[in-house]
Amino acid sequence: MAGAARLTRLVTDPIDVAGLLAGMQTPDCGAVVLFLGTVRNRHAGRPVAGITYHAYARMAETALARIVDELVAATPGLRLAIVHRLGAIPIGEPSVAIAAASPHRPEAYAASRQALERLKAEVPIWKRERYADGGEAWREEEPLGPS
Amino acid sequence: MKVRLLAFASAADAVGAPESELELPAGASTAELRDELLRRHPALAALWSRLALAIDGEIQRGNPALHDGAEVALLPPVSGG
Numbered sequence: 001m002a003g004a005a006r007l008t009r010l011v012t013d014p015i016d017v018a019g020l021l022a023g024m025q026t027p028d029c030g031a032v033v034l035f036l037g038t039v040r041n042r043h044a045g046r047p048v049a050g051i052t053y054h055a056y057a058r059m060a061e062t063a064l065a066r067i068v069d070e071l072v073a074a075t076p077g078l079r080l081a082i083v084h085r086l087g088a089i090p091i092g093e094p095s096v097a098i099a100a101a102s103p104h105r106p107e108a109y110a111a112s113r114q115a116l117e118r119l120k121a122e123v124p125i126w127k128r129e130r131y132a133d134g135g136e137a138w139r140e141e142e143p144l145g146p147s
Numbered sequence: 148m149k150v151r152l153l154a155f156a157s158a159a160d161a162v163g164a165p166e167s168e169l170e171l172p173a174g175a176s177t178a179e180l181r182d183e184l185l186r187r188h189p190a191l192a193a194l195w196s197r198l199a200l201a202i203d204g205e206i207q208r209g210n211p212a213l214h215d216g217a218e219v220a221l222l223p224p225v226s227g228g
Contacts, residue, residue, distance in 0.1 A: 125227030126156040138156045139226040144199040146206045
């Protein structure tokens with residue numbers, strides 16, 4: 001069933017990918033691009049047992065909404081959803097899901113990519129990797145700037 | 148005045164708590180906040196140049212004044228996705 005043209009959510013339970021896709025599909029969209037970022041089993045060659053995601057929820061919600069609003073405003077016909085999961089996530093499960101729907105494929109592909117790249121640079125969320133050998137470490141990669 | 152300090156990722160480790168309260172002189176600036184934090188938590192010094200600082204959910208540049216009850220957040224480089 002089609003929902004709103006834009007959706008952002010932080011969740012702690014497993015992401016409902018099928019529900020997310022169904023919410024973005026409409027009869028006038030001939031293209032739907034689904035991106036899943038999943039928890040990988042190694043980082044720089046070191047076996048990873050799982051990742052715990054932390055967020056500054058207040059700012060993360062605002063930043064996700066800004067990204068989706070700006071991409072939808074810039075792209076006629078685009079429908080876009082970003083869901084990020086927080087807390088401890090096992091290997092192989094999605095930490096982020098992005099669904100982009102548009103009348104034709106170029107806009108959906110482009111919006112999917114832009115949404116993810118902007119999420120990685122603009123949203124205050126952090127990974128803490130738990131390694132198979134017992135260690136843990138924060139991953140800190142993209143400095144935040146003023147919005 | 149009191150501000151609520153939120154620290155994330157490595158900044159939380161350096162401060163020793165993700166959330167705390169800090170007493171500062173009325174009208175203190177973010178530079179005074181920084182000096183006080185580095186005095187209390189020397190481990191923050193190595194991180195400070197990489198941190199973004201948000202007041203009430205907005206990232207700040209320069210040296211704005213704080214207000215009583217402000218929510219101040221220390222934000223290391225992010226790694227969502």
